[in-house]
Amino acid sequence: MPETLQRRPPPVEGRGWLEPLPAATRFSFRGGSGAIEALSRAYGVPLPTAACRAASAGPRAALRLGPDEYLLIAPAAEGASLAPMLATALGSLPHSLVEVSHRQVAFAVQGPYAEWLLQSGCPLDLDLGPFPIGMCTRSLFHKAEITLWRTGPTTFRVEAWRSFAGYVVELLADSALELPA
Amino acid sequence: MLIIDCPYCGPRPELEFAHGGQAHVVRPADPAAASDDDWLQYLYLRDNTRGVFAERWRHARGCGRFFNALRDTTTDQFLATYRAGEQPPAVPRDRP
Numbered sequence: 001m002p003e004t005l006q007r008r009p010p011p012v013e014g015r016g017w018l019e020p021l022p023a024a025t026r027f028s029f030r031g032g033s034g035a036i037e038a039l040s041r042a043y044g045v046p047l048p049t050a051a052c053r054a055a056s057a058g059p060r061a062a063l064r065l066g067p068d069e070y071l072l073i074a075p076a077a078e079g080a081s082l083a084p085m086l087a088t089a090l091g092s093l094p095h096s097l098v099e100v101s102h103r104q105v106a107f108a109v110q111g112p113y114a115e116w117l118l119q120s121g122c123p124l125d126l127d128l129g130p131f132p133i134g135m136c137t138r139s140l141f142h143k144a145e146i147t148l149w150r151t152g153p154t155t156f157r158v159e160a161w162r163s164f165a166g167y168v169v170e171l172l173a174d175s176a177l178e179l180p181a
Numbered sequence: 182m183l184i185i186d187c188p189y190c191g192p193r194p195e196l197e198f199a200h201g202g203q204a205h206v207v208r209p210a211d212p213a214a215a216s217d218d219d220w221l222q223y224l225y226l227r228d229n230t231r232g233v234f235a236e237r238w239r240h241a242r243g244c245g246r247f248f249n250a251l252r253d254t255t256t257d258q259f260l261a262t263y264r265a266g267e268q269p270p271a272v273p274r275d276r277p
Binding site: 051052065069123124137138139140145 | 182189190191193194197242243246
């Protein structure tokens with residue numbers, strides 16, 4: 001649980017629009033098509049090939065952030081076993097696999113106003129048409145970089161670098177003051 | 182806000198992009214044989230075109246990729262974007 005989320009809870013967190021998500025194991029993976037195939041088999045999630053799409057199988061997820069860049073998210077308990085397993089599967093294929101578990105923290109923004117809340121600081125068009133379920137991308141929330149993943153019609157997973165999490169959460173809370181009571 | 186069409190991600194807001202200067206500046210193929218003038222040209226001298234200009238842009242807060250764009254420097258209109266390494270597409274002369 002990120003300290004920033006615990007120490008200064010935003011005033012309207014109790015309403016449930018913002019939920020801190022449990023700690024996770026994260027990897028930043030980059031590689032060509034051979035490495036992508038090998039990793040898909042070992043990881044158990046076929047890495048998406050369409051731009052800005054996420055795929056998940058059970059508790060594991062893979063987010064395509066760029067043409068050769070993926071963010072892998074798995075339960076925290078798998079951290080110790082996953083790294084050597086993936087490294088073995090990739091072998092000598094050219095790739096980069098970096099564990100970034102503690103670089104960022106995740107929280108869910110949800111409910112009927114989720115889109116509106118994120119839209120208050122994110123310049124993307126978050127309507128269901130241009131930003132459908134399963135779409136993920138890096139973007140900005142005000143001045144902080146976030147990774148945004150739409151997991152449902154009114155549910156988003158937001159990943160922010162841990163030192164920026166307080167900034168993101170409190171600006172969201174500030175926008176939430178405008179929500180109808 | 183300008184909408185810039187990233188060749189990898191599609192149309193995205195300009196806030197996510199970083200400008201990267203003139204495109205298609207080629208480094209001397211044989212650096213040891215290049216004259217001082219060649220280096221001057223490569224390192225420092227840039228066009229300052231009025232009109233359609235090919236520029237490098239980077240989708241810094243998105244996919245992170247560099248790409249090239251044709252932009253009209255008088256109107257700030259993006260006429261085309263294309264991947265790095267590709268030739269700039271033809272721009273119709275009688276465009277609006």
